[in-house]
Structures are given as C-alpha cells and as structure tokens.
Amino acid sequence: MASEDRSAGSEGAGKPRVRDRIFETACDLFYQHGIREVGVDQIANRAGTNKMSFYRSFASKDELVAEYLERKAAEFWRWWDETTATAEEPRRQIVALFNSIAKRVCGASSRGCALANASVEIASENHPARQVVVTKKREMRRRFQQLAARAGASRPEELGDALTLLMEGTYLSRLTLSSQGPLRHVGSIVERLLETYLDAPIGRAVRP
Numbered sequence: 001m002a003s004e005d006r007s008a009g010s011e012g013a014g015k016p017r018v019r020d021r022i023f024e025t026a027c028d029l030f031y032q033h034g035i036r037e038v039g040v041d042q043i044a045n046r047a048g049t050n051k052m053s054f055y056r057s058f059a060s061k062d063e064l065v066a067e068y069l070e071r072k073a074a075e076f077w078r079w080w081d082e083t084t085a086t087a088e089e090p091r092r093q094i095v096a097l098f099n100s101i102a103k104r105v106c107g108a109s110s111r112g113c114a115l116a117n118a119s120v121e122i123a124s125e126n127h128p129a130r131q132v133v134v135t136k137k138r139e140m141r142r143r144f145q146q147l148a149a150r151a152g153a154s155r156p157e158e159l160g161d162a163l164t165l166l167m168e169g170t171y172l173s174r175l176t177l178s179s180q181g182p183l184r185h186v187g188s189i190v191e192r193l194l195e196t197y198l199d200a201p202i203g204r205a206v207r208p
Contacts, residue, residue, distance in 0.1 A: 022047045025046045096140075102186045105170060141161065
C-alpha cells in the first residue's frame with residue numbers, strides 16, 4: 001500500500017504530511033460550507049487521500065472539528081492581543097477592537113465567526129467542539145468586562161455584556177445584511193455605547 005496509507009507522517013521531503021493536508025483542507029471546507037455540510041469523504045478527496053488515512057489521522061470527525069475550532073479560537077486571541085496592543089487606554093482598546101473586526105468581517109471570504117456558526121450546528125452540550133465554543137465565548141465576555149472595569153465603567157459587567165453582544169452581532173450582520181447594513185455603523189455605535197457608560201466622548205472611530 002502507498003506510504004501515505006501506512007503512516008500519516010511518512011511524506012516526502014517538502015510535501016505536507018497527510019494529517020496536515022487533511023486538517024488544512026477541513027478547515028477551509030468547514031469555514032466556507034459549514035461543519036454538517038462537509039463529510040469525511042469530501043475532506044479526504046479534496047486532500048488527495050482516502051478515508052483510511054483520515055481515520056489514521058483523526059479518531060473521528062468530531063475530533064477534527066474540535067481541533068479546527070481550537071485553531072480558530074487561537075487565531076481570534078492572537079488578533080485580539082495584537083489589536084489591543086495598538087492602544088494603551090482600555091477605552092481606546094475597545095474602539096480598536098471594533099474598528100478592526102468591522103474591517104475583518106467585510107472581507108470577501110468572511111463567513112462570520114467560525115465558533116458562533118459551529119454553535120448553531122452543534123447542539124449537544126457534550127460534543128467536544130461545543131466545549132471549545134463555550135470556553136472561547138466565556139473568555140471573550142470576561143475580557144470585555146475586564147476592559148470595561150479598567151476603563152472606569154460604573155457597571156463593568158453590564159458594559160462588558162453589551163460589548164459582547166455587539167461583537168456577536170457584528171459577525172452575524174455581515175452574513176445577513178452585508179457590509180452596507182448595520183455593520184457600517186458599528187464604529188459610531190461603540191462610541192455612543194462607551195459614552196453612555198463612561199461619560200466623556202472620545203475621538204470618532206474609523207468606519208469600515
């Protein structure tokens with residue numbers, strides 16, 4: 001049998017391992033078409049391999065989905081840290097996050113938040129991928145509440161929740177109403193929200 005089927009790691013020099021090809025292919029397909037829409041056969045065929053190699057690389061599709069979402073969560077936190085590093089004041093960090101996310105979701109290939117999309121498709125609380133989603137969303141809520149507290153909000157939990165809802169809505173609005181819908185006002189909306197909870201106005205944010 002071909003070496004690819006003997007071992008998921010026995011690839012020629014410079015050629016991606018079978019497991020890596022399967023994973024990268026699955027990530028693209030899951031994000032563009034949805035988790036339930038994409039089957040193991042489709043992933044294997046697109047990756048140039050077969051189901052036998054798939055199951056030697058991943059115990060199940062569920063395991064692959066969880067790993068895909070872990071990658072998406074890591075990418076999100078990398079973006080968050082890089083974006084907040086561009087400003088020193090918590091209030092301006094919040095504005096920077098929303099200015100940046102509005103631009104990101106306007107990209108032609110954007111399909112919104114991969115983890116929020118997955119939460120719609122995966123209902124079982126015991127699914128390993130569901131746990132990845134819940135952990136990431138709880139952490140986002142915690143970080144927004146922390147930023148709100150550092151910015152001096154009198155009700156930081158409430159402001160943090162408002163920012164969490166606005167972030168989630170920003171992703172969804174791009175998919176349902178395009179970049180010319182409510183998304184184009186997200187910069188001014190977050191400013192008004194911060195003014196409500198923090199009193200003094202700040203400079204106008206850049207709109208997408």
